Amino acid sequence: MEKHILSKSTFLRGLQCPKSLYLYKNFIQLRDTPSTEQQAIFNRGNHVGLFAQKLFPGGKDASPVKRSDNLSAVAKTKELIEEGCEIIYEAAFQHEQVLAILDILVKKDGRWYAYEVKSSTKISQTYLLDASLQYWVINGSGTQLEDISLITINNQYIRKGDLDPHALFNIRSVKKEALSNQDMITEKIMQSKLVAASAQMPEVRIGEQCFSPYNCDFMGTCWKSVPKNSVFEITGISKADQFALYDAGIKTINEIPSENLLDKNANLHISSSKSGETVVDKAAVKHFLAKISYPVYFMDFETFMPALPVYEATKPYQHIPFQYSLHYKSEQAAPVLHYEFLAEQGLDPRRAFIERLLEHTSGNGSILVFDALMEKNVLNGLKKDFPEFSQQIEERLSRFVDLMIPFQSKAFYHPAMKNSFSIKNLLPALAPELSYTDLKISSGSIAMIAFEKLQTETDMFRILEVREQLLEYCKMDTLAMVRIFEILERSVD
Ligand code: SF4
Structure with a gap:
C-alpha cells in the first residue's frame, strides 16, 4: 500500500485554503512557529478521547508503535478485524491514498458502527465534514458502516461520585449529514490531490479564509507584505470591513479618509492613531x-x-x-x-x-x-x-x-x-x-x-x-x- 496523500487534517486544510494545502505539502518549513500558547494547547493531551473508550470497554488499540507509522496502523486494524475483534480504538483506514483514523470502531450484531470523539460540547460544521470524510474512507476501504456518530461532552452533567461515561457524553448519529456530503467529499478529494501534486502554487489572495475555521499557520508567508499599522489592526470591526478597505487599496490606518462608514469607536482609533494623542474625557x-x-x-x-x-x-x-x-x-x-x-x-x-x-x-x-x-x-x-x-x-x-x-x-x-x-x-x-x-x-x-x-x-x-x-x-x-x-x-x- 502506498503512503497516504491526504489525511483528515490536510483535507480540512485544503478546504480552508488550497494554497495552505500546497504550502504544507511542498514548503512545510515556511509554517509559522506556534506561539507558546498554541504549543501549550498542542501538548495538553487528549484525556477525553481515552476516557470515552470506557463507553465501549475491552477493545484493542490499533495505534502504531511509532506515531507516524500510519501504514502499520492500517495493517493492524485490518488484522484485528480479520481476527474477529469487535471493539477497536484508533482504527486506521486508507482508501485511494486518503487516511482516516477513527477513535472507536464497534461491531454489534454483525454490523460496524463508527464513533469519533470531540472534547467539545457542540457539533460544528468542521466536525461534520470530518465525520463525512471518515465515512468516505472507511466505507471505501471495504468496511461497510451501519452508522457513524459523534461523541461530545454533555455540559449538563454534574459529577456525583465516580465519573459516569454514559452520563458525561452525548452520542449523536451524523450518518445523514455524512451521506449527503459524500459527492462533495469525492470532488474535494480529487481537487485537493491535484493541488498537492501540482508544480505550481495556487494563486490565493489573503482573505477571511485565513481565519476560518482556524487561524492559518502560513500567515507569516502570505501576510509578509501587509504593512505596519495596517487596517487589520483596527479591532472591533468585522473582517469583511477590514478586507473591503484593504482590497480598495487603503492598506494603513493613516490612509483611511476621515469620511468613512466605520463606527464611532473605529473612528476614535483612526483619529487617535493619526494624531498619536491620548483622548481623555475628564x-x-x-x-x-x-x-x-x-x-x-x-x-x-x-x-x-x-x-x-x-x-x-x-x-x-x-x-x-x-x-x-x-x-x-x-x-x-x-x-x-x-x-x-x-x-x-x-x-x-x-x-x-x-x-x-x-x-x-x-x-x-x-x-x-x-x-x-x-x-x-x-x-x-x-x-x-x-x-x-x-x-x-x-x-x-x-x-x-x-x-x-x-x-x-x-x-x-x-x-x-x-x-x-x-x-x-x-x-x-x-x-x-x-x-x-x-x-x-x-x-x-x-x-x-x-x-x-x-x-x-x-x-x-x-x-x-x-x-x-x-x-x-x-x-x-x-x-x-x-x-x-x-x-x-x-x-x-
Ligand atoms: S495565510 Fe491565507 S492565503 Fe495564505 S495559505 Fe493561509 S489561508 Fe491561504
Missing part, C-alpha cells in the same frame, strides 16, 4: 473614579476548566478557581501591599481559595477587577458550593468595581489600545516598564494548562518551578491594574 473618568473608595484592592483570579469534571458536584468546563493575586493600597499615597493564593496541586482548591480570599478582603473599600464577569461567575458559583460563605461573598461582590469600564467606554483612549480594551493591549501603551513578554507563563490560558498539568506532575523541582511562574504571572496582572489605576487618577489631576 468628566467621565472623574465620574468613574468617584465610585471607588480607599482602601482599594486590585484582584485577579486564575481558573482552570477541566473537560472531565475533577471534583464532586462540578460540571464539564466549569471554571475552578485555583489562584488569586491581590494588591492593596490603603490610600492614594500609601505603598502597595501584595497578597496571593495558589492552591496545592492534587486537591480540590475551592474551599481553601474562598476562605483565604474572604480573609484577605475582609476590610472596607472597593475591590477593583478588570473585566469582572469571570470573577463574578466564580464567586456566584462558590456561593452555591459553600452556602455558609454566601453572605460574605455577597458583601465582596457589592464592593466590586470593573476597572475596564473607562477603557471600554472610551473615556480614556490611547492609540496603542487599537480599539481594544484588554489589559494586554493597555499595558504596553500605559506602563511599558511592565511586560508579560519575559514571563514563562504569559496568559490566562497558559496558566490554566500549566496548573492542569501540575495535577499529575511528580517531579518536585518542576512543581516548584511552575508554581513560581504562576505566582509571577498572576502578580503581574494585578500590578498592571495598580499602574493603570494610578494613570487614570493622574489623568484628571
Whole structure:
C-alpha cells in the first residue's frame, strides 16, 4: 500500500485554503512557529478521547508503535478485524491514498458502527465534514458502516461520585449529514490531490479564509507584505470591513479618509492613531473614579476548566478557581501591599481559595477587577458550593468595581489600545516598564494548562518551578491594574 496523500487534517486544510494545502505539502518549513500558547494547547493531551473508550470497554488499540507509522496502523486494524475483534480504538483506514483514523470502531450484531470523539460540547460544521470524510474512507476501504456518530461532552452533567461515561457524553448519529456530503467529499478529494501534486502554487489572495475555521499557520508567508499599522489592526470591526478597505487599496490606518462608514469607536482609533494623542474625557473618568473608595484592592483570579469534571458536584468546563493575586493600597499615597493564593496541586482548591480570599478582603473599600464577569461567575458559583460563605461573598461582590469600564467606554483612549480594551493591549501603551513578554507563563490560558498539568506532575523541582511562574504571572496582572489605576487618577489631576 502506498503512503497516504491526504489525511483528515490536510483535507480540512485544503478546504480552508488550497494554497495552505500546497504550502504544507511542498514548503512545510515556511509554517509559522506556534506561539507558546498554541504549543501549550498542542501538548495538553487528549484525556477525553481515552476516557470515552470506557463507553465501549475491552477493545484493542490499533495505534502504531511509532506515531507516524500510519501504514502499520492500517495493517493492524485490518488484522484485528480479520481476527474477529469487535471493539477497536484508533482504527486506521486508507482508501485511494486518503487516511482516516477513527477513535472507536464497534461491531454489534454483525454490523460496524463508527464513533469519533470531540472534547467539545457542540457539533460544528468542521466536525461534520470530518465525520463525512471518515465515512468516505472507511466505507471505501471495504468496511461497510451501519452508522457513524459523534461523541461530545454533555455540559449538563454534574459529577456525583465516580465519573459516569454514559452520563458525561452525548452520542449523536451524523450518518445523514455524512451521506449527503459524500459527492462533495469525492470532488474535494480529487481537487485537493491535484493541488498537492501540482508544480505550481495556487494563486490565493489573503482573505477571511485565513481565519476560518482556524487561524492559518502560513500567515507569516502570505501576510509578509501587509504593512505596519495596517487596517487589520483596527479591532472591533468585522473582517469583511477590514478586507473591503484593504482590497480598495487603503492598506494603513493613516490612509483611511476621515469620511468613512466605520463606527464611532473605529473612528476614535483612526483619529487617535493619526494624531498619536491620548483622548481623555475628564468628566467621565472623574465620574468613574468617584465610585471607588480607599482602601482599594486590585484582584485577579486564575481558573482552570477541566473537560472531565475533577471534583464532586462540578460540571464539564466549569471554571475552578485555583489562584488569586491581590494588591492593596490603603490610600492614594500609601505603598502597595501584595497578597496571593495558589492552591496545592492534587486537591480540590475551592474551599481553601474562598476562605483565604474572604480573609484577605475582609476590610472596607472597593475591590477593583478588570473585566469582572469571570470573577463574578466564580464567586456566584462558590456561593452555591459553600452556602455558609454566601453572605460574605455577597458583601465582596457589592464592593466590586470593573476597572475596564473607562477603557471600554472610551473615556480614556490611547492609540496603542487599537480599539481594544484588554489589559494586554493597555499595558504596553500605559506602563511599558511592565511586560508579560519575559514571563514563562504569559496568559490566562497558559496558566490554566500549566496548573492542569501540575495535577499529575511528580517531579518536585518542576512543581516548584511552575508554581513560581504562576505566582509571577498572576502578580503581574494585578500590578498592571495598580499602574493603570494610578494613570487614570493622574489623568484628571
Ligand atoms: S495565510 Fe491565507 S492565503 Fe495564505 S495559505 Fe493561509 S489561508 Fe491561504
